[in-house]
Ligand SMILES: Nc1ncnc2c1ncn2[C@@H]1O[C@H](COP(=O)(O)OP(=O)(O)O)[C@@H](O)[C@H]1O
């Protein structure tokens with residue numbers, strides 16, 4: 287994580303309409319002018335940001351400002367919602383994620399996702415982990431793949447004696463780490479997390495946060511969180527979103543500011559970011 | 569902190585006559601249940617008592633006979649009913665389950681033709697069974713020239729239970745939480761892999777339960793078979809799908825319409841057999857539901 291407290295005069299030189307964004311040096315995703323529609327409703331408008339390789343990028347902002355919507359564009363999960371449509375460009379490394387030749391199935395294999403509510407399959411712990419490799423036709427010793435994924439997700443020691451038990455018998459925190467292990471088992475490049483700790487107690491939350499720090503050595507992580515302390519604790523860069531009402535009275539999610547986490551939390555360049563992180567948000 | 573030491577709060581927590589109302593409501597609920605059960609018990613007692621003298625092995629070992637009601641059996645009816653149920657299961661269950669998968673997992677609900685299909689299926693489930701008999705007679709027996717065979721009966725009964733199978737299978741599929749599908753798709757599984765490896769295994773108990781209940785409804789049907797012009801007193805067993813046949817409800821109907829008391833006793837005994845098959849199927853359904861019940 288970057289050090290905190292670089293002092294820069296708090297002036298809003300660029301104005302609120304042009305978000306201050308710092309480009310990641312080695313981007314995994316480059317988002318340009320992304321708007322997302324549900325039918326005719328433009329839920330998110332004009333997002334520009336980059337996701338750095340082997341970094342943790344946090345997305346924060348009030349409910350309904352489009353954080354999940356943007357996150358679900360990164361692995362094309364929005365394709366599954368009838369009427370959902372992304373306009374603009376997302377480059378994954380150098381490839382257009384929404385290009386004609388791109389297979390969303392392949393995208394999702396490389397870009398894993400962990401959901402808000404732990405969603406283990408109603409199968410054994412082993413079968414939960416083995417599911418991804420199996421459907422993707424990954425060859426190799428399945429026992430080893432399962433053990434490796436569970437070890438990486440810091441769950442192996444807790445479950446190694448009950449690997450054939452139903453995953454639903456695990457605690458909420460263990461279930462969420464199982465879901466992370468399940469995502470790791472297909473050897474993804476990126477892991478997207480949509481409020482992964484919001485259903486967990488503080489101890490389980492700490493475990494997941496520690497795990498994220500471990501995982502960032504091998505994976506790029508994008509996390510949506512409601513918890514600003516969490517964003518400050520774990521992330522390298524933070525994107526602050528909010529909902530704005532346009533001239534016609536329609537609410538759209540906007541990216542207000544995207545910067546190194548240390549700057550967002552000590553010296554935000556936008557008044558709205560500052561209000562939000564200091565808890566003065568209306 | 570002081571809640572326990574304040575006597576007033578204890579007073580506020582005291583009941584306000586709610587238990588009495590709650591009690592009355594429970595009694596009303598139990599009385600309704602008791603009435604239903606009492607009727608069922610009376611019915612069962614009545615047929616078992618009346619049919620008792622004929623509830624012996626002659627019943628399933630012998631064929632029906634008009635001249636000797638005291639030794640007449642119902643073997644052709646039992647086997648006819650089993651043939652119809654088996655063939656109906658083979659035809660209606662795969663079709664109904666696949667249709668349910670299409671409607672739940674693939675169909676775009678906003679398209680007019682899918683809306684039309686949905687509406688029609690609910691309507692079809694409410695169509696009286698005799699109408700299916702007319703359809704079977706006109707199209708399957710006559711136009712397709714299947715005649716009055718096991719095949720004609722099974723196709724007609726399949727059409728009758730299909731909407732019920734579809735509706736109950738859809739309910740079972742819908743009960744699988746969307747988060748399971750999302751979890752699977754997010755791992756790079758295709759839609760068909762997700763359905764085949766997650767949705768179907770999770771909904772199989774519900775689908776099986778609904779299917780058995782749909783088939784057990786078909787067992788009791790007499791109207792469509794009457795409409796098809798079935799012979800009521802068939803003295804031989806069906807030998808294949810193109811063989812003619814009769815079913816238990818039709819045999820019961822033909823026995824009851826005869827004046828001799830012996831036939832009325834025989835009918836009661838046949839009803840007991842029919843009910844036994846029904847109860848057996850329903851208990852399999854209940855067992856399946858309890859055995860494989862999912863918690864999420
Ligand atoms: N499937 C959907 N269909 C229609 N509108 C949606 C759908 N999902 C989200 N929205 C709308 O898009 C906006 C952004 O939602 P979301 O991305 O879930 O916000 P957040 O994750 O920041 O709370 C909200 O106004 C929400 O109502």
Ligand SMILES: [Mg+2]
Nearest residue numbers: 353354355480
């Ligand atoms: Mg969200």
